Amino acid sequence: MDDGVSARVTDALRRAILTAIPLPSTLSMSTLTPREVYQQLRDAALGLRPLRRVGDEVDIEGWRLTLDFDGVHLHHCLYCRSADGRKGSLGHWPRDTDPVSLLSTWELAQIERLLRQADRFAG
Numbered sequence: 069m070d071d072g073v074s075a076r077v078t079d080a081l082r083r084a085i086l087t088a089i090p091l092p093s094t095l096s097m098s099t100l101t102p103r104e105v106y107q108q109l110r111d112a113a114l115g116l117r118p119l120r121r122v123g124d125e126v127d128i129e130g131w132r133l134t135l136d137f138d139g140v141h142l143h144h145c146l147y148c149r150s151a152d153g154r155k156g157s158l159g160h161w162p163r164d165t166d167p168v169s170l171l172s173t174w175e176l177a178q179i180e181r182l183l184r185q186a187d188r189f190a191g
Contacts, residue, residue, distance in 0.1 A: 100156030
């Protein structure tokens with residue numbers, strides 16, 4: 069092959085490869101699963117990760133959760149954004165797989181206690 073044809077083939081291959089591989093800006097962000105969110109709550113319940121209030125949200129090492137908490141009982145996780153920007157919400161998780169429903173009775177009691185403590189310090 070002469071140099072001109074070789075260069076055109078090389079350029080064509082390079083373009084084909086670049087268009088076949090999505091660039092990071094075109095990749096879609098995956099949705100958080102209830103189990104991933106549950107793991108953060110579980111780790112906080114076990115004292116492995118700190119839980120703190122940030123306005124109306126709860127922060128667990130960069131994970132932001134919006135919880136349905138009435139001051140006594142934790143009912144649902146309404147929304148979560150992970151530290152890497154992935155998101156999940158009650159409306160997108162399969163039925164009956166709210167991360168709160170995956171907590172054991174003991175884990176739930178610990179999270180409710182931590183939330184009450186965080187509310188006392190915030191208020």
